Amino acid sequence: MRRTTIIAMAVVLGLFILSWILRSASYVTVQEHYLIGGLKVTFSAFLTLAILSFLYKDNPFYKFAEHLFVGVSAAFWMSMGFWTTIVGNLVPRISQSLSEFFQVPYQPGSYNFVYFIPVILGIMLLMRLSRNRGWLARWPLAFIVGTTAGLNFVRYLRSDFMEQVSATFVPLFVDWKGVGYFISHFSLSASGQFVAIVANWVIFLGVICGIIYFFFSKEHKGVFGAASRVGIWVLMITFGASFGYTVMGRISLLVGRITFLFRDWLGWIS
């Protein structure tokens, strides 16, 4: 390890300890032990800064935070999976003795032999750890992929196909009572006739051109190509709006982190 790296790490460690001491002082009046309270805030701030240091370049602090995050989360989710799915949901429904062993209330009324199917599939999935019985793991995988694909087929046809097709059934001339009426009542109000007509035209042309863009059996040339280009424009405008909307959401997350650093850790803002 280079000398500058060691010095940098020592400086960070020193700052961390200093911050811990200072933050602990502000926790004296709190019920929680003041050293623990100070450590929690200081360590959270350290991890936040360690992750943010990635913006500069990969460094030992980022690596530490990354490995800690991955290790803790992997263990947490494995533990959650075992205690909520297997112990919490499965065991009370299939075995009284196991329920007593894990100290969870047995639910005899919920007993159903169907629960043994996932147990068997789960054991088969674990067979991939065996060199000779590894092929058994393919059956539960096929079951998962096959059943869900089949279920999704109907679900998507209903929600993404039928309902969206019927949503495009809109009149191109809303409340049409002639050109004279249209001109005399012309308004740019969001609830006005003009905006309603434009909105329906956009829906209709946007859907048709968007579908043409995703038509793979024909080369996009001539009129077909022009419609396809309109389709991609519609998509890009939609993506632009979506991008702006989501970025606003991300900024609120950033504000949350900065608030934590400046209020909870440094105490610079009230």
Next chain:
Amino acid sequence: MKCKSLVILLFVCGFFALAAAEEGSGPPDSTHVDSIPPPTPVSMLTARDSENDHGHSVTLMWELSTDDGAGQNSVLSYEIFRWVPFFMDTLQSIRDSLAGAEGTIAEQLRKRRDQAIAMIPGAHKSYPEQGGWRKIGTALSGQSSYEDVGVKDRGSPDYMADHTDYYYLVDAVTADPAIRAPSEIVGPVQSFGQFFNTGRIPVFVAVLVFGLLTILFVTRARRGAELYVRPLAGIEAVDDAIGRATEMGKPILYVLGLGSAADIGTIASFTILGRVAKRVAEYQTKLIVPCYDPIVMTVAQETVKAAFLDAGRPDDYYEDIVYFVTQSQFAYVAAVNGTMLRELPATNMYMGVFFAESLILAETGALAGSIQIAGTDQVAQLPFFIVACDYTLIGEELYAASAYLGREPILLGSLKAQDYAKAAVIILAALGLLAASLNWTAFINLFSVTS
């Protein structure tokens, strides 16, 4: 001065006293309970089994009381009653005892409960003897229907047995609960489940049409028919990207996203991974596949293993090509970002289902100087891939990519069937537009799907 103030005070007090007196002597409040005459009852009360369900439900319909929103305008709500035999109280007491019982006592009680449940239809036959009316719900004024929905669970107090004679009546209720008008009794009516949900016939037809189209084109593809699929820039770039990685001696990072093995986007990604892995095996390039989901990891390992076998290089395959990271979204991102900056892959491919991590991954990949190809069916994440990646497969293109790269008859056939379905959508949209403009509700209703 004091005298003047006193006069004003007296004047104000007098004014308020007069106002209060006038208020008291005004016309009586229309909602005052003493003045309510009995309302007219609901008419034409009917009860029938609820349609398109799994049973355990009865739908009541009636014509509003003439005093609901008109006439004396005195009806505030409708109370719905079902005739319930006293026997149901016995059953409930067994259920209550069972809730706190354990061991053999619980077993005996469960048997008694099941025996009692089997006797429910018989007990309802005793109508109108040995039972009484029980309020089961309320409908607000103006409402002319009510669905009596029970549950299927026999252990629940709300269990509603199918194939049992039920009797109902509806009371039109005024502001004074004592002043009400009962309807005629309707019954017997039985609830039962239906095999077919007629509200979903349009979906059934769509499944049939799409299924037939798929079978037709798959058969044609198997017989060797040349099915044209237009080139897609993102897919064309895949082979170039693998070649670039080989020339540079750097690895290819393939990210399957955060979807489960059952997501359509992830399934499409497996096919693309198979194709990429085969090329990687042929060129002897390094492949890195970090996974978020353990099941996805298992499928990906099988896919890559099969691809190496197809390429004639099974010895080059090792399990650590595909590895599990964690099931925490941002921990996974942190790990993949670290891999990108340490391994400096020549090409990053993001194919599958992505969420908030899409931009973080793609931005880091761009910082690392990798060529990036992304594809997802998550509409909200596409903008991020479009701005940060060199090529992006938008939605359907991800599914088309697997067919285009694999050239397998099943995939090509389904892609062709999708194209014909899209053509049908264009025609239907045009017809629907015409129908909406000319108010042809019959055509529009053909596409309405109920839950």
